[in-house]
Amino acid sequence: MALTLDDAKRLGFDTAKLDYAYKVITASGQTRAAAVKLGSISIAGAQVMNVDALVIEEGLETSLLGMTYLGRLSRFEATRTALILRP
Numbered sequence: 213m214a215l216t217l218d219d220a221k222r223l224g225f226d227t228a229k230l231d232y233a234y235k236v237i238t239a240s241g242q243t244r245a246a247a248v249k250l251g252s253i254s255i256a257g258a259q260v261m262n263v264d265a266l267v268i269e270e271g272l273e274t275s276l277l278g279m280t281y282l283g284r285l286s287r288f289e290a291t292r293t294a295l296i297l298r299p
Contacts, residue, residue: 213250213265214276220248220267232269240271253281258297260284 214236217227230246237243245266252261255277264280282288287298 213253213263213278213280214245214272215248215265215267216272216275217267217269219275223250225267227267230267232267234266236266236268238268238271243271244269255281256297258285258299260299 215223220227220230225248227246230248232244232246234245234247235242236245245268248265248267250263250265252259253263254260260281263284265278282297285297285299287296289296
C-alpha cells in the first residue's frame with residue numbers, strides 16, 4: 213500500500229511527525245516514505261486487518277492498493293474491466 217500525504221492526513225496520521233526513513237522510486241522519481249500500520253482496509257466487503265503501508269512524501273498523485281492488502285486475500289483477479297477480490 214502506498215498512500216499520498218493527503219490520504220494519510222485524512223486517515224488521521226500527522227504526516228509532519230512521520231519518520232521518512234525509506235527511499236522509494238515512483239513514476240516521478242526518487243522520494244522518501246514513512247512506514248505506517250492501517251488498522252483495517254475494507255473494499256467491497258473484503259476486509260484485511262493490520263495492513264502495512266508507506267506514506268509517500270512527494271510524487272504520488274493517487275494512493276495505490278498493494279500486495280500488503282491483496283496478498284492477504286484468499287484470491288484476487290484483475291481483468292480489463294474489474295478487480296475481483298475474494299476475502
